[in-house]
Amino acid sequence: MEKQEYLELYDQMVQIRLIEEQAAQLYQQGLIGGFLHLYIGQEAVSTGLISARQPQDRVITAYRDHGVAINCGISPNEVLAELLGKATGVSKGKGGSMHMADVTKNYWGGHAIVGAHLPIAAGLALGDKYQGNDGVTICMFGDGATNIGYFHEAVNLSKVWNLPVLWVCENNQYGMGTSVERASAVSEIRQKAEGYGIPNNRVNGMHVLEVRQAALEALEKIRQGNGPYFLEVITYRFRGHSMGDPERYRKADEIKRWQENDPIGIYRQTLIEQNIATDEELDVLDAQVEAIIQAATQFAVSSPEPAPEALYQHIYVED
Amino acid sequence: MARITMREAISQALWEEMERDAGVFILGEEVGVWGGTYAVTKGFYDHFGAERVRDTPIAEAAIIGATIGAALTGLKPVAELMTINFAFSAMEHIVNEAAKLHYMFGGQMILPLVIRTVGGGGRQLGATHSQTPDAIFAHFPGLKVVAPGTPEDAKGLLKSAIRSMDPVLFIEHATLYQVRGDVPEGDYTIPIGKSEVQRPGNDVTIVTYSKMLEISTKAADELAKQGIDVEIVDLRTLRPLDMDPVLESFKKTNRAVIVEEGWRSFGVGSEIAARIYELAFDYVDAPIQRVAQKEVPLPYNRTLEQSALPQVEDVIRAVKEVL
Numbered sequence: 001m002e003k004q005e006y007l008e009l010y011d012q013m014v015q016i017r018l019i020e021e022q023a024a025q026l027y028q029q030g031l032i033g034g035f036l037h038l039y040i041g042q043e044a045v046s047t048g049l050i051s052a053r054q055p056q057d058r059v060i061t062a063y064r065d066h067g068v069a070i071n072c073g074i075s076p077n078e079v080l081a082e083l084l085g086k087a088t089g090v091s092k093g094k095g096g097s098m099h100m101a102d103v104t105k106n107y108w109g110g111h112a113i114v115g116a117h118l119p120i121a122a123g124l125a126l127g128d129k130y131q132g133n134d135g136v137t138i139c140m141f142g143d144g145a146t147n148i149g150y151f152h153e154a155v156n157l158s159k160v161w162n163l164p165v166l167w168v169c170e171n172n173q174y175g176m177g178t179s180v181e182r183a184s185a186v187s188e189i190r191q192k193a194e195g196y197g198i199p200n201n202r203v204n205g206m207h208v209l210e211v212r213q214a215a216l217e218a219l220e221k222i223r224q225g226n227g228p229y230f231l232e233v234i235t236y237r238f239r240g241h242s243m244g245d246p247e248r249y250r251k252a253d254e255i256k257r258w259q260e261n262d263p264i265g266i267y268r269q270t271l272i273e274q275n276i277a278t279d280e281e282l283d284v285l286d287a288q289v290e291a292i293i294q295a296a297t298q299f300a301v302s303s304p305e306p307a308p309e310a311l312y313q314h315i316y317v318e319d
Numbered sequence: 320m321a322r323i324t325m326r327e328a329i330s331q332a333l334w335e336e337m338e339r340d341a342g343v344f345i346l347g348e349e350v351g352v353w354g355g356t357y358a359v360t361k362g363f364y365d366h367f368g369a370e371r372v373r374d375t376p377i378a379e380a381a382i383i384g385a386t387i388g389a390a391l392t393g394l395k396p397v398a399e400l401m402t403i404n405f406a407f408s409a410m411e412h413i414v415n416e417a418a419k420l421h422y423m424f425g426g427q428m429i430l431p432l433v434i435r436t437v438g439g440g441g442r443q444l445g446a447t448h449s450q451t452p453d454a455i456f457a458h459f460p461g462l463k464v465v466a467p468g469t470p471e472d473a474k475g476l477l478k479s480a481i482r483s484m485d486p487v488l489f490i491e492h493a494t495l496y497q498v499r500g501d502v503p504e505g506d507y508t509i510p511i512g513k514s515e516v517q518r519p520g521n522d523v524t525i526v527t528y529s530k531m532l533e534i535s536t537k538a539a540d541e542l543a544k545q546g547i548d549v550e551i552v553d554l555r556t557l558r559p560l561d562m563d564p565v566l567e568s569f570k571k572t573n574r575a576v577i578v579e580e581g582w583r584s585f586g587v588g589s590e591i592a593a594r595i596y597e598l599a600f601d602y603v604d605a606p607i608q609r610v611a612q613k614e615v616p617l618p619y620n621r622t623l624e625q626s627a628l629p630q631v632e633d634v635i636r637a638v639k640e641v642l
Contacts, residue, residue: 092425101424108391109424116411119381123388123396130344130370130394137388150411153381160376314426315460317484319559 006276009051009208011285013043013264016067018293019076020239023066023083023097027243031301032083036097039067041238044263045170046071048211049138049233052219056135058128060108060121062142063098064170064237072107074100076296086303093306094314106135114175115145118154118167125163125228136222138215140168144175146189155228159196162227166218167193169232170205176241177249193230205235206263209270235263320503326496328470329435330359332477333397335506337367340395343481346373347382347399347435356401357437357496379405383412383434387420387486390432395481403438403490404448406456417486418461432487433480438466439492439530439580440628446616449624451581453529454590456488457557463511464557466490468532470500472555475509483511492530514561516568520550523638524568526591527578528554531610531629535578538634547638557587565591566599573604574641578634583611608637 020038027036039046042064050059050071061068069079074090082089082100090100091110101109108124111117121139128135145151146169158165169189173180180187193200199221203214211233218229236258240247271277323331337343344367345360351374354361364372375382379400386398400406406413413434420428440449457464463485467473473491480487517532518539527535532553539549550568554560569575575595577588588609595607613627 089425091423091427094425095423099423101427103391103424103427108428109420111416113411113415116380116384116416119384119412120388120391120416122381123385123390124392125388126385127389127392127394130389131392150380150384153376153378154384156376157378157381157385161373314422316463316559317421317429 003276006271007285009047010267010271010282011289012047012071013208013267014286014289015076015293016043016047016070017264018289019066019070019079022080022293022297024239024243026083026297032097033085034096035063036243037064037241038237038239039064041258041263042170042172042205042235043067044208044211044267045205045233045235046140048208049140049168049215051212052215053138054135055106056133057219058106058108058124058135058137059140060117060124060137061110061140062114062117062145063110063112064142065098065100065110068140069100069102069107069110072102073105074102074107076293077299080296080300081303084300084303085305086300087306087310088299088303092310094310115141115148115150117141118145118150119157121165122154122157122163125158125165126161129163134223136164136166136219138166138168140170142175143169143171143173143180143189144183146192147175147183155193155196155198158228159198164222165228166215166222167198167228167230169230170235171232172235172237174241174249177245179249188232190230190232198228198230200230200232202232202234205233206261206266208263208267320501322499323470323502324496325470325473325491325498325500326357326359328474328502329477329491330361332474332481333360334363336478336481337371342393343395343397344371344373345397345399346375346386348375348377348401350374350399355399357493360399379409380412383409383417386432386434387412387417387430390430391428395431397433397435397481400434400436402448403436403452404450406436413456413488414459414462418459422461429484430486431484433489434487435489435491437491437493439494440612440617440624441494443619443621443624445619449617451612453490453557454581454586457587461486462558463487464490465511465555466529466557467555468495468529468553470498471502472509472553474502475507476511476555479508479511482508487511490529495530495533498533512556512559512561514552514554514556514564516550516564517553518549518551520548522548522572523550523574523576523641524565524572525549525551525576525578525634525638526554526565527551528557529580531578531580534629534631535634537631538638541631541635542638547642549638560590562594562598565595569595569599570602573602576608576610576634576637576641578610578629580612580629582614583609584614586611605641608640610634610637
């Protein structure tokens with residue numbers, strides 16, 4: 001990897017962190033409605049994962065999707081504008097926090113019903129296979145999604161049809177407030193892939209380069225025509241499930257222990273120790289990102305509301 | 320014109336569209352090697368091969384989810400849900416995904432897909448396999464819901480559905496597959512979202528669709544012998560609903576009976592009646608009558624089942640009620 005590529009990963013992770021912190025503030029100010037699920041603590045997962053993809057690889061994820069949007073190349077302007085429900089948002093203000101997509105960047109959402117996007121991911125991969133494309137569909141979901149039927153139907157189908165899918169379970173230890181141990185028959189989620197005869201791996205999600213390496217290896221295997229692959233990524237969300245989570249289900253010292261393993265801090269340390277970047281250089285980068293997010297916030301706040309006629313637009317392609 | 324069965328008409332539409340467009344393919348339970356549980360895709364597997372006629376596991380959420388995903392990549396999948404009763408296992412993907420993705424992402428996602436399925440009672444399959452829940456699906460904006468009553472309409476509407484860029488739920492009726500009708504030669508389409516007068520008349524308007532078109536036609540034949548001239552409007556598409564021919568007919572006859580196979584409460588008849596009252600209140604000469612299924616889970620016993628389903632006599636009685 002070139003120095004610039006290392007810094008790009010850092011830049012994306014800081015962008016996600018600052019967008020999410022900004023979003024939390026905007027939510028508290030009442031500028032963001034509905035649910036808001038923050039990606040803080042999990043930045044290394046999608047950053048490492050998506051840095052490994054080729055342009056023809058599709059990405060689809062669940063509702064904790066702002067960070068994934070940034071990694072897919074969607075601008076902070078469009079992400080924050082969508083959170084504010086503006087016409088300039090990536091989904092034109094009609095999707096909100098949980099429904100961001102930009103199909104021109106091969107980012108297929110942003111799906112809010114737990115597990116429901118997994119069968120759709122199988123279909124995206126089927127579409128590529130049918131048309132002879134060499135793209136892989138990267139499908140991200142939480143540990144909680146592996147307990148619902150859609151997961152099992154989709155993962156089974158992907159193996160039966162030998163589909164080019166990379167299943168990525170972001171195991172952040174909790175499905176809302178219920179721990180993996182209390183909800184899943186096996187706490188090592190990758191064992192579920194074993195049941196379907198799908199090759200798999202388990203990787204530390206707080207280290208962006210480890211995630212990236214595991215993803216590169218998995219994508220290569222899939223692209224060679226070996227069918228689906230399953231990657232379990234161990235991570236932790238530093239904030240509640242969504243805004244307004246009372247967090248009665250976990251102890252402060254547990255959160256503190258994980259926060260000491262901040263994925264951005266770890267990566268910063270790596271860059272400095274391996275003489276890839278200096279403290280000062282990274283400070284400059286931090287300041288640049290800070291300015292970008294401030295400008296994006298201004299953009300979002302000053303953007304227009306959707307026009308009234310947008311209400312009836314896009315119900316159908318053909319009326 | 321050729322006289323063929325409903326099964327042949329639907330099969331021809333699928334075959335011709337698959338020949339016409341390499342992006343059209345079929346997936347579902349037993350559609351391939353078996354040839355379709357209602358034999359609609361008989362011979363397709365041998366001709367088009369396993370890639371284009373895909374047997375799936377018995378996993379309806381996976382079938383419809385995969386259909387959505389494939390459509391998003393630009394293909395034109397035609398899923399077969401063995402019966403509409405199994406659609407409940409794929410409800411999330413039909414009403415929460417297929418019906419919403421285009422709108423929810425600001426028009427970015429395009430879903431040119433068709434879900435063919437089979438509804439209706441009368442075959443002694445018991446309560447879980449005999450339902451007519453069409454109104455439930457017609458409730459959701461974003462979905463198009465088509466339910467033909469004749470072979471000609473079935474072929475032309477299915478071709479339109481396959482060529483449409485929107486998700487279409489195409490509801491066939493289990494007891495109509497053997498019904499014969501005249502079908503035009505060659506390639507033709509019938510537009511989705513257009514109701515049609517199936518039988519002209521002057522005294523009373525019957526609004527109906529699918530299997531109940533057959534029942535209503537028999538009732539109209541009987542009533543004609545008694546000097547009562549019935550006009551029948553076939554809805555053909557439930558969403559988007561085309562009220563124009565219904566209102567035009569009603570303004571002429573001032574009397575309406577709505578005949579549907581599903582349950583009366585919150586049904587198709589409720590919607591049609593409400594719209595007539597809203598849009599043509601000044602023309603109402605008698606309270607609108609609804610003929611529908613008795614409000615029970617359909618029983619297995621043949622006599623009990625038939626007594627719960629709308630019969631010709633029920634329609635005749637309702638027509639006389641409004642006259």
